[in-house]
Amino acid sequence: MLLKKSSAKQWAAISGLVILINGCSAPSGRYSIDSDIAPDAPISVEHLEDAHPKYEPYSLGGNTNYTLRGSDYTIVKDTKGFTEEGRASWYGEKFHGHLTSNGEIYDMYSMSAAHKTLPIPSYVKVTNTDNGKTTIVRVNDRGPFHEGRIIDLSYAAAYKLDVLKTGTANVKIEVITVEMPTDAKKKAALPQYIIQIATSPHKERTERLAIDMSEKLSVGSFVQSENGKHRLMLGPFHDYALTQETLEQVKVAGYPSAFIKKQTMARQ
The missing domain is CATH 3.30.70.1070 (Sporulation related repeat)
Structure with missing residues (x-):
């Protein structure tokens, strides 16, 4: 039977891997290139839709409090009404195809993002306050770990918000909460x-x-x-x-x- 359940050992191995804070924060030695770049021949993302908010249980990996580069980070417990303003950046080719903090594979053509403390996964409405454009992304990674930046957008999401050329932009983020079905x-x-x-x-x-x-x-x-x-x-x-x-x-x-x-x- 092709669709088989993972064994306990397989899930234990996956859980052990995804607890690590990888994604945007990992050392460059893991990647084929040192500096992040846009793809040489990017796939068109015009057709991509916003992420569709739905109820999802939080991941086993990537949701524990952690310390990185001398700073302590505490995962947000209650996201209802959560908003934040600051700078957004984006990440692309360097991290494409590598594990995110919850063990998924980062795809720069998906509508995803990284945040330092929001639970994974979370759905977030991002508004580029420089031009008024908005999109919805699914947070499945940790980062960005640069002062003043609050969210790292995938290549596709950055394209939607017109952030690719400027590299960063002023944004407001609002968590979209979806209640668990009764x-x-x-x-x-x-x-x-x-x-x-x-x-x-x-x-x-x-x-x-x-x-x-x-x-x-x-x-x-x-x-x-x-x-x-x-x-x-x-x-x-x-x-x-x-x-x-x-x-x-x-x-x-x-x-x-x-x-x-x-x-x-x-x-x-």
């Missing part, structure tokens, strides 16, 4: 992962592609339709390593902007 409070949550391949206004084409990808990769597929947009998904997967392997196959098949999303499903 029925979910009574049931145990089982982590699952899905791969979002593409979004299209053409339902029939998306459904045909879903069938084709499912047959080629021997995994389940489905289409999420909302407001005239149809998202092609693969999964769900219980094994994160298998999800990553499938994601690489999807990218080789011609969908380099595909990315992994974590969801929860109540145990029946």
Whole structure:
């Protein structure tokens, strides 16, 4: 059976890795380049939608208080009404494909961001107060660790806010809280992962592609339709390593902007 649950040892190994504060703060020796840069031939991100806020349990990794470079950081316990103003920066090619603080893979073409103390994951509305542009991102990493900067945007999010040319911008961030569904409070949550391949206004084409990808990769597929947009998904997967392997196959098949999303499903 292709979709298999991770063993206890696998999850223990993953948990041990993701407790580390990596992402934006890790030493440059881990990366193929020393200084962060934009991609040489960037993929178009015009089609990318804002992150869609939903209830997600906080990650096992990346959510403990920590000390870095002599400074102590305390994770925010209650995010309701949380706002903050300061400077935003962005990170791209140097960190692309490496682990974020909660063990996901950083994809500079996803609508994500890093914050020093917000719980992971969190959904944040970011407003560029220099030009009035806004977007919604999903925080899944730690950083930026530079004085005066409050959030590190992915390449895609920085593009949406017109921050790429200036490098930094004045922003206001507002946390979007999504309450746990009432029925979910009574049931145990089982982590699952899905791969979002593409979004299209053409339902029939998306459904045909879903069938084709499912047959080629021997995994389940489905289409999420909302407001005239149809998202092609693969999964769900219980094994994160298998999800990553499938994601690489999807990218080789011609969908380099595909990315992994974590969801929860109540145990029946």
